[in-house]
Amino acid sequence: MGYKILSKKELCPNQFELVIEAPYVVRNAKAGQFIIFRAEENGERVPLTIADVDKSTGALTIVFMAVGYSTQKLAELNVGDELVDLVGPLGQPTHIKKYGTVVCLAGGYGAAPCYLIAKAFKEAGNKVYMIMGARTKNLIFWEEKMKDACTELFITTDDGTLGEKGFVTQVLERIMNSEKVDYAIAVGPLPMMRAVAELTRDKGIYTEASMNPIMVDGTGMCGACRVTVGGETKFACVDGPDFNAHLIDFDEVINRSKIYKDEEKKRSENCNLLKMATK
């Protein structure tokens, strides 16, 4: 079962869209699920959320930022190359139902999974607002695609170079003040997901956040991805990745995400590839 790259696009600097032949992943894939890849024989297993699927051809789309060793290795692959390993779909799908009004908050390169999530909520009969945020204009991608997936799209940039100046939370606040929001889901960096959770908590709006902890196998056999939710230990790879954002112990998640920072730093310092990438 080859995992051949069918197309490759640089969506914005250092951020790539790959379409990969992956019939086993695509056959049962649902919004919110993820895959684990190994780019090369010596590679590590890295999780990435499913960004899009084509059920008729068995093609899978992933979007990622080349931020470290393994994503850099993945970015080096070209059309026609094969990944050594690709497994999925993993995790529980996003809990799609008709809630009424749904807000999807997409931050940075975490934005891509929101496409399928928003689309599925819309198809289930919800009014779907999507708020997409990034640091600056050239980090915003898939604008047209996102527009199609939701009822209304908002864009924010920290520096105001595209859409509204500021964070996704200020748009969410405005929507919450003008109408009843029944469900919110945040996918993006941890501080952003935490800020969304704090905002919706007081209003009692049910909110989920898509966790992205360290994973190894992704099938529930190791517990590297442990997250405390409402005082209970959950494995994000099998119980999640989406959890009730008001019950997540974000301090713990943030702490656990740093465990290998020394090891990764050492690797980056030794890695000529990464030196080139950051130049």
Add this chain to the structure above:
Amino acid sequence: MRQRPIEQDIFERRNNFNAVEENLTAEQVKIEASRCLNCKNPQCVKGCPVNIQIPDFIKALKEDNLEQAGEIIRQTSMLPSVCGRVCPQERQCEGKCILGIKSEPIAIGALERYVGDNTEAKKVSIIPSGKKVAIIGSGCAGITAAADLRKAGHEVTIFEALHKFGGVLRYGIPPFRLPRKVLDREIKNLQEMGVKFEKNVIVGKSITLKQLKEDGFDAIFICSGAGLPKMMNIPGENLNGVFSANEFLTRVNLMGANDEDKATPLKVGKSVAVIGGGNVAMDAARTAVRVGFEIVYIVYRRTEAELPARLEEIRHAKEEGVKFVFLHAPNEIIEKNGYVDGMKFEIMELGAPDETGRRSPIGTGRFKVLDVDTVIVALGTGPNPIIQKSASTDGINFATDKRGYFIVDEETRETSIPTIFAGGDVAPVGASNAINAMGAGKKAAKAINKYLANNYNK
């Protein structure tokens, strides 16, 4: 005198993952085989979970007939090179050996392993049956069943969730106990027989049982093991530096995290407490020694007499400098800046024997803190519910026990759903170990072969 294999130097082997024990030499094999009394009513055979005809294969060795010894073993056991190395023989075949009463039992494991390593399984011609069997999981149960099913002519596909085959033999048991060439050889043999191996397929996610049926599989054997780690549920368990033994061993054994050329990172601290007393705890502790922890403790809540690990591994661990702390039960992991900064234990004493005859530890109310920066939890595992959960959404509801293990017919290993069989650690009958999983694979394959043959004649 019982012959002992040459062992790698204690100080040297602390720094490498090479096999600790060499095979017996041909000369030693001869001496050891000649010690066997060839009992009329051999107890050793009863002690072997798959009843290998032990005196027969030893007799063949005595007569310099190595090939024949191999054939005798392979009539019942497909993985002699594996089982000769990882079986807890002191509680099985060797534990029953009559010689053990007055002196030392025959080194059956070492002989089996010698035979396994030095002979090949006989090639058989395969007559296609036109039937397809799916095996879910490539561990001991799966590879054993695959061989017997393939010999019956079926098209056999093994689906494996990970990117490499072998299950616990690959990600759990370290190479210093089971050299990878031994495992690779078994898998290559099956591939040569025409068994198809599909990696990166998670049944229940990538493909459902219902879809396997739709894709034309006539029978399914589920042997996905018990891979879900049990945690301690004590404060501090999610601090940085606390790992399940599964995670620690997977990083090293499967991902090569101890190797600088491999991308998977490993956090190596100064001192580690490995919690538990089974083989997994020994493997984790001895691996911790090899990746560079200076102080390695095994902390167990009972005493040395109750340690469930193989005697050989306990001895090897001690020789390699692992410190054993008995009668200590986990209480709390101490934190500093989000990382482990010590672990608190309650000191235990043994109470009266329970209904199984085992003495349970009882807390004394006294506590002790071990100065460690890493904790590895090796308290056992449970079954992964992915398959059952996914099946139930398709209206297939398996009978399972309260811990989630499949309930199967002891003889045929058929689940509550006809044509779907389960065995090994996911549907345990008896102790959870390699040879019992193999036994389950054999039983399931026999039942599946019978079922498909009947069906075929219709």
